[in-house]
Amino acid sequence: MTNPHIPLDQKILGDIYSSHEAMDNLEILCDDFGSRFGGTKGEKLAADFIAAKFAEYGLTNIHLEPFDYIGWERGEVTLKIISPIEKEIPCITLPQSPPIENLEGEIFNIGPGAPKDFDAKSEQIKNKFLMTNSELYPKGIKRWVHRSEKFGRSLMAGAIGFIFVNHYPGYGPATGGIGQEGEAAPIPGISIAKEDGDFIQRLIKKHGSVKIRLTSSDKVSPKISWNIVGDLPGTEKPDEIILMGSHYDGHDISQGASDPASGVASVLEVARVLGKHARLPRTIRFAMWGVEEIGLLGSQAYVRAHADELSQIRFYLNMDAAGGMPSKDINLHAWDNLQETFEGYRAEMAQDFAIGQSFHSASDHYPFLLEGVITGGVEPVRQTSSGRGYGHTKYDTVDKVTIRGLRDAASLAARIALRVANEDNWLATPRDASAVNELLNQPNRAEIQAYLKKITVFHTTK
Numbered sequence: 101m102t103n104p105h106i107p108l109d110q111k112i113l114g115d116i117y118s119s120h121e122a123m124d125n126l127e128i129l130c131d132d133f134g135s136r137f138g139g140t141k142g143e144k145l146a147a148d149f150i151a152a153k154f155a156e157y158g159l160t161n162i163h164l165e166p167f168d169y170i171g172w173e174r175g176e177v178t179l180k181i182i183s184p185i186e187k188e189i190p191c192i193t194l195p196q197s198p199p200i201e202n203l204e205g206e207i208f209n210i211g212p213g214a215p216k217d218f219d220a221k222s223e224q225i226k227n228k229f230l231m232t233n234s235e236l237y238p239k240g241i242k243r244w245v246h247r248s249e250k251f252g253r254s255l256m257a258g259a260i261g262f263i264f265v266n267h268y269p270g271y272g273p274a275t276g277g278i279g280q281e282g283e284a285a286p287i288p289g290i291s292i293a294k295e296d297g298d299f300i301q302r303l304i305k306k307h308g309s310v311k312i313r314l315t316s317s318d319k320v321s322p323k324i325s326w327n328i329v330g331d332l333p334g335t336e337k338p339d340e341i342i343l344m345g346s347h348y349d350g351h352d353i354s355q356g357a358s359d360p361a362s363g364v365a366s367v368l369e370v371a372r373v374l375g376k377h378a379r380l381p382r383t384i385r386f387a388m389w390g391v392e393e394i395g396l397l398g399s400q401a402y403v404r405a406h407a408d409e410l411s412q413i414r415f416y417l418n419m420d421a422a423g424g425m426p427s428k429d430i431n432l433h434a435w436d437n438l439q440e441t442f443e444g445y446r447a448e449m450a451q452d453f454a455i456g457q458s459f460h461s462a463s464d465h466y467p468f469l470l471e472g473v474i475t476g477g478v479e480p481v482r483q484t485s486s487g488r489g490y491g492h493t494k495y496d497t498v499d500k501v502t503i504r505g506l507r508d509a510a511s512l513a514a515r516i517a518l519r520v521a522n523e524d525n526w527l528a529t530p531r532d533a534s535a536v537n538e539l540l541n542q543p544n545r546a547e548i549q550a551y552l553k554k555i556t557v558f559h560t561t562k
């Protein structure tokens with residue numbers, strides 16, 4: 101028996117794999133608009149460009165949803181070793197680092213930053229600059245230890261500053277936000293290249309201690325950003341929504357080509373081909389989120405503003421950086437009971453992708469996940485890397501992204517979306533508050549939940 105979705109699959113795949121549009125869009129987003137970092141001119145130009153593309157592709161209900169937040173602007177920064185030698189070290193401040201004048205202190209190097217090391221060495225961290233690196237999996241740790249966790253644990257141990265050393269040679273410093281909920285961080289954070297981190301470690305080894313002085317003139321001020329939304333309206337049940345999205349802001353030091361623009365270009369491509377070829381019973385809503393990089397601010401604003409409509413969302417597929425991911429898999433965010441449905445899709449699609457069952461809190465699916473919405477993402481399921489590579493460095497540029505990568509991400513997402521849009525029943529029952537709570541407190545998350553609880557108390561009592 102021929103599956104009814106196959107003729108539509110063939111149209112959209114033929115269109116995607118014979119069109120250059122996805123790469124053209126990626127080049128415009130990155131080469132014309134730059135980083136699109138929150139508060140830059142390019143950010144608004146990108147938002148307007150995305151809305152115009154939605155219109156060109158035949159979507160309806162196209163609009164920009166503004167939201168307020170505390171923005172951050174890079175200024176000048178000087179990092180100087182003042183003892184045992186005098187030497188200036190190139191560095192960048194991390195977004196939401198507060199301005200600081202002549203802050204002096206010793207460096208304590210904790211290496212990759214395993215949580216147990218922070219606990220065991222808190223006395224040595226106190227009143228010093230904590231130095232750690234960007235490895236995601238410190239030795240013996242099976243889960244990601246994200247930069248924000250290393251920063252948070254430094255704060256709780258009483259560090260006066262945070263030095264994030266890129267663990268890859270040749271890529272320079274690696275950026276990443278350090279604020280909480282869009283607020284400026286209470287202590288400054290900077291990043292340096294691996295080579296400079298190694299130099300400082302040799303100095304510490306040889307002389308016992310290294311003292312530095314830090315001055316920076318970054319600015320923190322209220323700003324406005326926008327989520328961009330457009331619908332391919334359902335022909336039978338327009339109120340039932342399949343949501344797909346990617347953030348469009350990159351970090352200010354780079355083009356953010358892979359993270360996130362390859363995700364934006366892939367979502368735009370899905371909008372283009374489904375708009376052109378598909379009439380689906382349920383609505384596909386496309387959303388591009390603002391200001392993800394300093395705290396998922398756009399997707400959080402959407403979840404707050406649309407609280408009463410979240411129960412209409414049957415599935416959210418997150419496409420952050422999807423076109424640049426080393427493999428295009430479907431990661432379901434701990435929805436074991438959807439495994440069989442997606443294995444069925446995979447067999448029918450005759451497309452080779454892995455189906456994962458795990459989640460993290462570092463992208464725009466997370467505010468939806470916290471509200472119980474069924475979420476997944478186009479993400480690599482078989483993690484083999486030790487970190488982001490050139491991601492979050494100035495080398496995340498257009499030349500690293502291939503048209504094949506954009507096409508593969510778009511075709512996988514389009515084929516999944518059209519299948520979910522044709523399901524008469526819910527894929528699963530969305531989680532209620534107690535099910536979300538249970539998920540967050542399952543044994544392999546216990547350590548991170550305990551830390552999050554501590555840091556929340558830390559922030560509210562400070």
Ligand SMILES: [Zn+2]
Pocket residue numbers: 347359360392420421463
């Ligand atoms: Zn991203």
